[in-house]
Amino acid sequence: xxxxxxxxxxxxxxxxxxxxxxxxxxxxxxxxxxxxxxxxxxxxxxxxxxxxxxxxxxxxxxxxxxxxxxxxxxxxxxxxxxxxxxxxxxxxxxxxxxxxxxxxxxxxxxxxxxxxxxxxxxxxxxxxxxxxxxxxxxxxxxxxxxxxxxxxxxxxxxxxxxxxxxxxxxxxxxxxxxxxxxxxxxxxxxxxxxxxxxxxxxxxxxxxxxxxxxxxxxxxxxxxxxxxxxxxxxxxxxxxxxxxxxxxxxxxxxxxxx
Numbered sequence: 001x002x003x004x005x006x007x008x009x010x011x012x013x014x015x016x017x018x019x020x021x022x023x024x025x026x027x028x029x030x031x032x033x034x035x036x037x038x039x040x041x042x043x044x045x046x047x048x049x050x051x052x053x054x055x056x057x058x059x060x061x062x063x064x065x066x067x068x069x070x071x072x073x074x075x076x077x078x079x080x081x082x083x084x085x086x087x088x089x090x091x092x093x094x095x096x097x098x099x100x101x102x103x104x105x106x107x108x109x110x111x112x113x114x115x116x117x118x119x120x121x122x123x124x125x126x127x128x129x130x131x132x133x134x135x136x137x138x139x140x141x142x143x144x145x146x147x148x149x150x151x152x153x154x155x156x157x158x159x160x161x162x163x164x165x166x167x168x169x170x171x172x173x174x175x176x177x178x179x180x181x182x183x184x185x186x187x188x189x190x191x192x193x194x195x196x197x198x199x200x201x202x203x204x205x206x207x208x209x210x211x212x213x214x215x216x217x218x219x220x221x222x223x224x225x226x227x228x229x230x231x232x233x234x235x236x237x238x239x240x241x242x243x244x245x246x247x248x249x250x251x252x253x254x255x256x257x258x
Contacts, residue, residue: 004160004204004227005030005244006123007039007234008063008091018045019052024237026057030244036227037244038089039234043077050086061089061123064097067110069117079118090115093149094125095166105148112149116157123160123229124149125208126187130167139186146190155195159203162229163187168209169231175209177218184224213239216246 013021018041030037037058041049050060062082066073069080082090091097092115093108103111108124115122126145128138142163150159163183168175175183187205191197207219208229219225227247233239 002034002036003247003250004206005035005037005240005247006061006089006162006206006227006229007037007058007240008094008229008231009039009041009235010063010096010231011042012235013042013045015045015048018042018049021235021237022049022053022057025240026054028237028241028244029056030241031248032056035244035248040089040091043082043085046082046087047085053086059088060086061091062087062120063091064094065090065092065111065115065118065120067107067114069114079114079120083118083120087120089160090120090122092122092124093145095127095164095169099166105145108145109149109151113153116153121158121160123162123206125162125164125229127164127166127208130171130173133165133167138183142183142186143190146187147194150194150196159196160206161187161191161203162206162208164208164229170210174215177222180207180209180219181222181224184222188224211243213242213246216243217250220246220250 038061039058040061040063065079065082066076069078092112097103112122126142128141132141165175167173184205188197188202191202196203204226206227206229207225211228211230212233228243230243233243
């Protein structure tokens with residue numbers, strides 16, 4: 001039974017720093033049979049890390065991809081290019097892409113289709129803002145983002161989902177265990193409604209709201225949390241490995257990775 005530890009390095013780390021961090025995490029001796037570890041380095045380091053990756057090192061993903069396979073899109077990278085560089089996974093719909101780069105639900109859907117077309121496994125990010133939570137719209141937002149992103153995709157298409165409460169990322173505000181449990185239950189209900197989950201199994205649902213070594217153990221114990229998408233705490237091997245250790249020590253029943 002495998003759980004997932006994913007690290008989003010965002011716009012950080014030189015190539016030398018990225019190499020050192022990948023190696024340090026790989027040397028951390030996390031149980032690869034019980035924990036699938038993935039990191040999303042900056043694109044400048046992706047190809048080198050993928051080429052140099054040892055079997056004990058985390059697997060490699062792209063932080064973002066354009067929807068199209070090629071074209072006049074200065075500064076963009078296609079899913080096919082990311083795959084050619086060595087990526088196995090890709091983030092889609094991350095809250096920073098939605099907020100800072102104005103990626104709509106329609107763009108997220110197109111990117112998701114492009115990632116699947118290229119043979120990458122997508123990690124679809126969904127989540128509500130503080131204003132939406134205060135208006136009690138969390139479930140509506142999660143339902144809309146999932147429905148629009150997955151519309152037209154085959155029911156068995158490879159998929160991971162990450163719940164990111166935007167209001168709890170880099171704000172100093174921490175979601176409570178009950179709030180995370182409630183949101184993950186809603187996500188699973190929506191996936192089931194769309195024919196993408198049942199009691200027999202469902203796409204892994206990760207939590208991505210400022211996870212750190214202090215809150216990882218309590219969150220890892222939740223039955224509907226299949227892993228973590230870690231931001232700032234993934235930039236240091238010690239903190240990232242501690243979060244992985246919390247996932248491994250948790251007694252909850254993990255969901256098989258399909």
